[in-house]
Amino acid sequence: MAKKPIFAPIMSNSTDDLFKNVIAHAKEYGFVFPSSEIYDGLSAVYDYGQNGAELKNNIKTYWWKAMVQMNENIVGIDSAIFMHPKIWKASGHVDGFSDPMIDNKDSKKRYRADQLLEDKIAKYDEEGKTDLAEELQHEMDEALKAENLPRLKELIIQHDITDPIGGSRNWTDVRQFNLMFSTQMGAVADDADVVYLRPETAQGIFVNYLNVQKSGRMKIPFGIAQIGKAFRNEVIARQFIIRMREFEQMEMQFFVRPGTQAEWFDKWKQARLQWHLALGTEPAKYRFHEHTKLAHYADAAFDIEFQFPFGFKEVEGIHSRTDFDLSQHQKFSGKKLQYFDPEINQNYVPYVIETSIGLDRMFLLTMINAYEEEDLSTEEKQDSRTVLRLHPCLAPVKAAIFPLTKKDGLPEKAQEIMSSLKADFNLQYEEKDAIGKRYRRQDAIGTPFCITVDHQTLEDNTVTIRYRDTMQQERVSATDLGSIIGDLVSWRNLLG
Numbered sequence: 001m002a003k004k005p006i007f008a009p010i011m012s013n014s015t016d017d018l019f020k021n022v023i024a025h026a027k028e029y030g031f032v033f034p035s036s037e038i039y040d041g042l043s044a045v046y047d048y049g050q051n052g053a054e055l056k057n058n059i060k061t062y063w064w065k066a067m068v069q070m071n072e073n074i075v076g077i078d079s080a081i082f083m084h085p086k087i088w089k090a091s092g093h094v095d096g097f098s099d100p101m102i103d104n105k106d107s108k109k110r111y112r113a114d115q116l117l118e119d120k121i122a123k124y125d126e127e128g129k130t131d132l133a134e135e136l137q138h139e140m141d142e143a144l145k146a147e148n149l150p151r152l153k154e155l156i157i158q159h160d161i162t163d164p165i166g167g168s169r170n171w172t173d174v175r176q177f178n179l180m181f182s183t184q185m186g187a188v189a190d191d192a193d194v195v196y197l198r199p200e201t202a203q204g205i206f207v208n209y210l211n212v213q214k215s216g217r218m219k220i221p222f223g224i225a226q227i228g229k230a231f232r233n234e235v236i237a238r239q240f241i242i243r244m245r246e247f248e249q250m251e252m253q254f255f256v257r258p259g260t261q262a263e264w265f266d267k268w269k270q271a272r273l274q275w276h277l278a279l280g281t282e283p284a285k286y287r288f289h290e291h292t293k294l295a296h297y298a299d300a301a302f303d304i305e306f307q308f309p310f311g312f313k314e315v316e317g318i319h320s321r322t323d324f325d326l327s328q329h330q331k332f333s334g335k336k337l338q339y340f341d342p343e344i345n346q347n348y349v350p351y352v353i354e355t356s357i358g359l360d361r362m363f364l365l366t367m368i369n370a371y372e373e374e375d376l377s378t379e380e381k382q383d384s385r386t387v388l389r390l391h392p393c394l395a396p397v398k399a400a401i402f403p404l405t406k407k408d409g410l411p412e413k414a415q416e417i418m419s420s421l422k423a424d425f426n427l428q429y430e431e432k433d434a435i436g437k438r439y440r441r442q443d444a445i446g447t448p449f450c451i452t453v454d455h456q457t458l459e460d461n462t463v464t465i466r467y468r469d470t471m472q473q474e475r476v477s478a479t480d481l482g483s484i485i486g487d488l489v490s491w492r493n494l495l496g
């Protein structure tokens with residue numbers, strides 16, 4: 001009978017299995033852990049492990065290079081998470097950044113009213129009741145647009161929506177629930193000012209618009225980019241790192257002359273999709289979704305959606321934010337936030353195109369896209385491997401170095417090669433277990449190259465390099481390794 005393979009994953013038969021297996025894999029191989037796990041976790045908060053932190057940094061580098069380094073008219077900043085509380089009044093977040101919530105009096109569970117309705121619409125669709133689905137969608141959109149909370153409750157009652165957990169119909173009224181976390185700044189509680197944990201990084205850019213424009217002598221059109229944490233008290237946190245309470249955004253605000261925003265909006269829509277596709281993702285897995293209900297600040301908005309195992313979900317938003325934010329900050333701060341355009345000899349408040357991508361969603365997308373359970377069985381034996389086919393630029397470990405055995409000076413030679421390369425690449429050294437097992441462990445974390453040092457290395461300074469995707473091996477000179485690996489992991493492959 002064929003031997004059971006050592007790294008036999010449960011083959012993902014359904015998309016549900018695939019998602020579960022990716023989550024399990026992310027934990028087992030040090031990519032993502034539930035936060036505070038030894039205390040039973042903290043809902044919708046996650047930690048990135050040793051491989052996850054590397055992958056996340058590489059995604060950030062790819063974004064930063066593409067946005068800042070490759071564009072002479074875009075600069076990057078790093079603003080503080082805490083900001084003056086008036087900023088959130090000006091931006092509309094204090095009054096408007098909320099979700100309509102409803103509680104079930106029996107189960108004491110809280111739900112987003114619009115999500116309960118969305119689930120019902122999906123159910124109608126599944127049952128082929130498309131008329132009902134369309135009607136409910138329309139009525140919900142109208143109620144949301146008019147911020148008519150009693151109407152949302154009426155719809156929940158009319159469509160006989162029950163508590164997904166307890167099945168009860170005993171609902172409270174629908175109320176708005178602000179998503180911002182607040183805390184106090186200052187030692188004495190009574191005197192302390194309420195400050196918010198920023199729910200988006202964008203406002204840190206807007207309030208620094210003038211500082212950057214003046215100190216960098218920036219000429220319109222120009223952009224300011226930033227990567228950083230954002231916090232939202234999401235009521236319904238689900239689907240792993242898709243909806244978190246603490247997450248990271250990569251945002252860029254592009255300041256343009258009023259009247260040119262539509263043209264720049266189209267350019268950024270295409271440029272951002274290109275950034276995603278350059279990683280080699282199948283184009284059919286992406287789509288644009290146009291917002292019909294626009295946020296108060298926007299005159300156009302599209303999402304870039306990716307086909308996750310549980311359906312298409314937003315990964316990035318491209319928003320035409322008009323002059324709303326700068327005008328509001330001008331009004332609330334009393335400081336002029338204008339630009340003198342020498343080409344038309346006019347002062348104006350610039351218009352803004354925003355690109356805003358969730359780093360954690362991009363991370364999940366990358367893991368799902370890369371994850372493969374590959375059947376390697378032959379007639380003689382069953383075999384399989386789990387491989388992360390990450391783009392080499394994103395892979396946490398660029399190469400692993402193995403001495404074939406633990407003796408005859410091979411570990412020393414392998415360490416010597418490792419020392420000559422580690423300033424340039426993140427490498428791993430492994431001498432435990434048979435080579436086959438070591439290959440499988442590196443496949444599972446997406447290491448593109450494994451280098452084996454054997455007895456021949458001691459004679460002629462050659463090593464074998466094994467490629468993750470094809471599993472083919474070739475013999476090369478150890479002195480060429482720097483340039484071979486360097487070419488394969490060069491950012492030029494993505495940005496050139």
Ligand code: GAP
Pocket residue numbers: 199200201202232234241242243244245247248249251314315316317354356357358359360361
């Ligand atoms: N400045 C605009 C803005 O914040 P958004 O559509 O609310 O726009 C932008 O957020 C991106 O941030 C989303 O496309 C998503 O990828 C990510 N994001 C938003 N909320 C999130 C959450 N709770 N958990 C993880 N990512 C989130």
